[in-house]
Amino acid sequence: MKATNRQAKVIIAGGTSGIGLATAILLAEKGALVTVTGRDEAKCKVAAAAHANIQAVVLDSSKRDELDTFFQQQGRVDHLVIALSGAKGAGPFAKLNLSEFRDAFEGKFWPHLNTLQAALPSIKEDGSITLITATSATAKMPGTSGLAALNGGLELMIPILAKELKPVRVNAVSPGVTDTNWWSFLPEEAKQEAFAQYATQIPVGRVGKPEEVAEAITCLIDNTYITGTVLHCDGGLGL
Numbered sequence: 001m002k003a004t005n006r007q008a009k010v011i012i013a014g015g016t017s018g019i020g021l022a023t024a025i026l027l028a029e030k031g032a033l034v035t036v037t038g039r040d041e042a043k044c045k046v047a048a049a050a051h052a053n054i055q056a057v058v059l060d061s062s063k064r065d066e067l068d069t070f071f072q073q074q075g076r077v078d079h080l081v082i083a084l085s086g087a088k089g090a091g092p093f094a095k096l097n098l099s100e101f102r103d104a105f106e107g108k109f110w111p112h113l114n115t116l117q118a119a120l121p122s123i124k125e126d127g128s129i130t131l132i133t134a135t136s137a138t139a140k141m142p143g144t145s146g147l148a149a150l151n152g153g154l155e156l157m158i159p160i161l162a163k164e165l166k167p168v169r170v171n172a173v174s175p176g177v178t179d180t181n182w183w184s185f186l187p188e189e190a191k192q193e194a195f196a197q198y199a200t201q202i203p204v205g206r207v208g209k210p211e212e213v214a215e216a217i218t219c220l221i222d223n224t225y226i227t228g229t230v231l232h233c234d235g236g237l238g239l
Contacts, residue, residue, distance in 0.1 A: 176234025
């Protein structure tokens with residue numbers, strides 16, 4: 001976060017774990033005042049204890065009335081990061097449970113849009129909005145058609161939103177395989193086997209860390225001449 005004569009105010013929806021929390025800590029260390037939101041009260045407490053510049057609010061981003069009330073209470077906001085996620089939607093299409101796939105949209109796509117729309121009156125004209133998508137949107141890997149539709153839908157909106165919402169900057173960061181709680185649906189041994197397999201396909205030779213994606217998000221926040229862009233932070237997986 002660039003030095004200014006005041007502390008920037010940042011809201012991170014879904015900032016109580018993984019990439020969202022890593023971003024909150026990095027921005028707080030750079031001097032920003034960060035508010036993270038999440039549905040889990042225990043995770044909120046952990047996030048708030050991570051740095052003196054972080055506060056946490058229990059909030060369900062699928063509930064528009066709660067979002068409207070929350071942003072009305074925040075005053076003016078410099079930067080919004082939407083790091084909401086879910087672990088559904090993966091698998092070969094022929095066997096994809098479409099009911100669970102619908103839940104995947106309810107867990108990420110719609111909460112992203114609800115949060116973004118509710119926040120608009122609060123974002124300063126020289127501020128920014130950054131969505132967190134996933135490299136599955138463009139990687140064209142078998143078993144990711146559902147995830148591609150989910151994240152690709154968000155990514156396709158980015159350049160249009162950047163034009164509609166100008167001068168507010170709108171971007172997205174598209175992470176690759178990253179060691180976060182998103183993978184908690186797998187037992188630890190199976191997760192490590194999956195990571196090892198992915199490492200053979202990733203040009204940098206390993207899976208990513210939440211802190212590395214956080215650095216990409218901070219780059220988009222700091223650089224006031226970038227908008228309408230999807231920044232890939234995937235170790236080259238999508239090449």
